[in-house]
Amino acid sequence: MPAMVEITNAEKTYKGGFQALKGVNLEIREGEILALLGPNGAGKTTLISTICGITMPTGGTIRVGGHDVVTEFRKARALIGLVPQELTLEPFETVWSAVRFSRGLFGAAPDEAYLDDLLKRLSLFDKKHSQLQELSGGMKRRVLIAKALSHDPKVLFLDEPTAGVDVELRRDMWEIVSALKETGVTIILTTHYIEEAEAMADRIGVISDGQLLLVEETASLMARLGKKEMRISLAEPLTEVPASVSDYELTLEEDGALLIYTYDTRAERTGIARLVAALAEAGVVISDVETRQSSLEDIFVGLVRKNDKEDAA
Numbered sequence: 001m002p003a004m005v006e007i008t009n010a011e012k013t014y015k016g017g018f019q020a021l022k023g024v025n026l027e028i029r030e031g032e033i034l035a036l037l038g039p040n041g042a043g044k045t046t047l048i049s050t051i052c053g054i055t056m057p058t059g060g061t062i063r064v065g066g067h068d069v070v071t072e073f074r075k076a077r078a079l080i081g082l083v084p085q086e087l088t089l090e091p092f093e094t095v096w097s098a099v100r101f102s103r104g105l106f107g108a109a110p111d112e113a114y115l116d117d118l119l120k121r122l123s124l125f126d127k128k129h130s131q132l133q134e135l136s137g138g139m140k141r142r143v144l145i146a147k148a149l150s151h152d153p154k155v156l157f158l159d160e161p162t163a164g165v166d167v168e169l170r171r172d173m174w175e176i177v178s179a180l181k182e183t184g185v186t187i188i189l190t191t192h193y194i195e196e197a198e199a200m201a202d203r204i205g206v207i208s209d210g211q212l213l214l215v216e217e218t219a220s221l222m223a224r225l226g227k228k229e230m231r232i233s234l235a236e237p238l239t240e241v242p243a244s245v246s247d248y249e250l251t252l253e254e255d256g257a258l259l260i261y262t263y264d265t266r267a268e269r270t271g272i273a274r275l276v277a278a279l280a281e282a283g284v285v286i287s288d289v290e291t292r293q294s295s296l297e298d299i300f301v302g303l304v305r306k307n308d309k310e311d312a313a
């Protein structure tokens, strides 16, 4: 089965000369949820905008459902729904007229049964005739999603769906997105938050400085992030790791004064208690202990360094 979205060497240089996308390659499978994760200014919105045909790529090709987003714009665009970052709604309009109008914009024939079903799926049906100004913030976000899905697109883009919303609403949004996946829609969302990507996405793409640094199954990326270090300062430096604890993932640093234990926070047992007991038994005196978790920042830094080295080679 061909990918739903195929991005090949996509580049974008803005008019002022700034290159926001530096040759992005990515295939997004039908029915998957992909999260694009990256810091401010990384190029997430630019990438989404080029796929949706809002911004023209200056290099490479992008296809949606097999249609080129530049030369077959209308066909590609008909398959896409976009939920923008900002709440852009007319206060006096009703939910019903907002979704019906959005559907009409795509030239799709009126279909009240489809739209009623959509509103039911988004728990908006009992608000069908309410004015948008009467709705809560969470409901307004649902209306934006309903508008984006009004023409029954195959791919849905959510640009920072939970920016500036409270924790409860954030979880609500995660549930909505998971439920949408059940309907077979392919979903691409952008976020700054690793927890958000973890909660929703099948795969996570990390983007930084206009480059896609990695795309990986969520579970395996999270396993890498789940590594934690326990840094054990020793009263007396050691020349080597005692044989009785050689089964543990241990390294000695700072001339033997610091013992570092790397463990997986997701494992059922971290092994910390047993390690500390075994060290005491081996006569090792601990003067201080500190723990550190590898963060997404560490992974970014590691990847950027690796890229720099490869560029230099």
Ligand SMILES: Nc1ncnc2c1ncn2[C@@H]1O[C@H](COP(=O)(O)OP(=O)(O)OP(=O)(O)O)[C@@H](O)[C@H]1O
Binding pocket: 014, 015, 016, 018, 020, 038, 039, 040, 041, 042, 043, 044, 045, 046, 047
């Ligand atoms: N129309 C434009 N003209 C010139 N530069 C732009 C334009 N739009 C975006 N940029 C620049 O391109 C870079 C990428 O911006 P983009 O909005 O894609 O990042 P982002 O990853 O979505 O960031 P954020 O998380 O802050 O939304 C930024 O440096 C931005 O200043």
